[in-house]
Amino acid sequence: MAFSLPSSTAAALQDQWADTYRLLEQRVAALTAELHELRSERLAQLAEKEVLARRLQTVLNALPGAVVVLDGNGRIGSHNQAAVQLFGEPLTGIAWRAVIARCFVPQTPPAADLVLHDGRIVTLSTCPLGSEPGQILLFQDVTESRRLQEHLQRQQRLLDMGRMAASLAHQIRTPLAAALLYASQLKHPALSDDKRERFAERTVASLQQLEGLIANMLHFARGGVSGSELLAADELLHELHTTLETQVAGRNVEWRSEATDLHVRGNRSLLLSAWLNLVNNALQAAGESGHLEIFCRAAAGGGVEFGVHDDGPGVAPEMQAHLFEPFSTTRPRGTGLGLAIVRAVAQAHHGEAWYRSVPGDTTFAMRLPLVPVERVVEEGARRACV
Structure with a gap:
């Protein structure tokens, strides 16, 4: 036996379904619009971060020093172009101790300046990554400045040696003249043995004083x-x-x-x-x-x-x-x-x-x-x- 609703009830249900469908359509439209807005914001944020990342990389590449960022495991997470020029490739993902063995000359005792196998000299500064594990390494190539310093020191030593020569001239003459005087007396035939021994001792003492002056000059000049x-x-x-x-x-x-x-x-x-x-x-x-x-x-x-x-x-x-x-x-x-x-x-x-x-x-x-x-x-x- 078939069951049928009264026409008024069927119409009412049909209207309810229509209203529910419209509400669902409206809700779907609202959610779609909200998702579209969130997606647009997300894309904008990603675009901003990408621009910021490019800017940061540009800044890193523009730095005169080599920058290496290590993670908590001591591996290289990122670096700039100066690091590639200094240490070569590969770098990203490589353990830093492997780069040390590949690029640096072992030094005993450790010095403030580090020397690469190609002869370049660098200094190292470190900085932690804050709340993240790892650290930032900044290397500065000081090869040319160290060579200039060495050259200036050499020039300064030459100037000092010139001043030294002028200052020591009369200092050397005094013991030298005394040694010559005592030595000349040693050949006197009438000189007693006591005086001969005393003159010989004074001659040696004067020569030792002269030798000491020269030794000091050489020690200072050696540098x-x-x-x-x-x-x-x-x-x-x-x-x-x-x-x-x-x-x-x-x-x-x-x-x-x-x-x-x-x-x-x-x-x-x-x-x-x-x-x-x-x-x-x-x-x-x-x-x-x-x-x-x-x-x-x-x-x-x-x-x-x-x-x-x-x-x-x-x-x-x-x-x-x-x-x-x-x-x-x-x-x-x-x-x-x-x-x-x-x-x-x-x-x-x-x-x-x-x-x-x-x-x-x-x-x-x-x-x-x-x-x-x-x-x-x-x-x-x-x-x-x-």
Whole structure:
């Protein structure tokens, strides 16, 4: 039996369906319009980010330095064109340690300047990525500036040598004339054995003074280090003690070593010569009754210090600004090269010379880089295997 609705009810349902369909159409249209608007906004945002990314890349490529961005795993996420010119390709996605092995010359000890296999010199600055893991590396090619600095230093040394020659002329003449005078007396037939021995000693002393002047001149003119021996700090102090044992006999001198198992790298004879200059200056400043402390110790900020402390009158304030300059001296027979040599030797060993002076409390020292313990152990093992 078929069921049929009254015509009025069917019409009402049909109207409801029509209304519902219109509502759905309106809702779909609204959602479509909303999605279109969101899509347009999203495309606009993507376009802005793409423009910003291009601008950032343009800025990176315009930078004179090489920029490398590392992720949390130490791999290169992005870089600029200068990095490609400096390190070559590939870079993106490569572990940074692989680039180090490929491009950099190993240095012992590590230096502020890094050297590439092609001879270029770069400096490195780092910056964290903020909240993200990783860091930004900025490399600056300083090859040309370092060459210019070296050239200027060479020119300055030549100028200093010219001044040195003029300053040393009369200093050399004095011991040379004395040596010639004493030597000429040695051939006198009537000279007694005692006088002959005394004249011979004075001749040797004058020649030794002359040799010392020339040695100081050569040390200062060299301006570098020949040799990179691994040196124990306390052993250097022992060698200095042996050298000065006769000279400081009867003087109030204390030897202090606080640098056990600490090592530096450099030229043994140059370091001892520079340290000896500091001690001789302190001996003259403190006088016969003064107290000296000759020390090697670990530096507060890292490294090893070799120096001397005395309780003499100190350095006059007007002289302190020129202490390490060549030919700056207050002693009548001084050449003013001692402290200049100390500074040159310290700098040649990648260190520095420093002083602190007030009446009754004066310290002069060289602060040199410390060789890491693992490097000392490694070199000791290598020598043991040879």
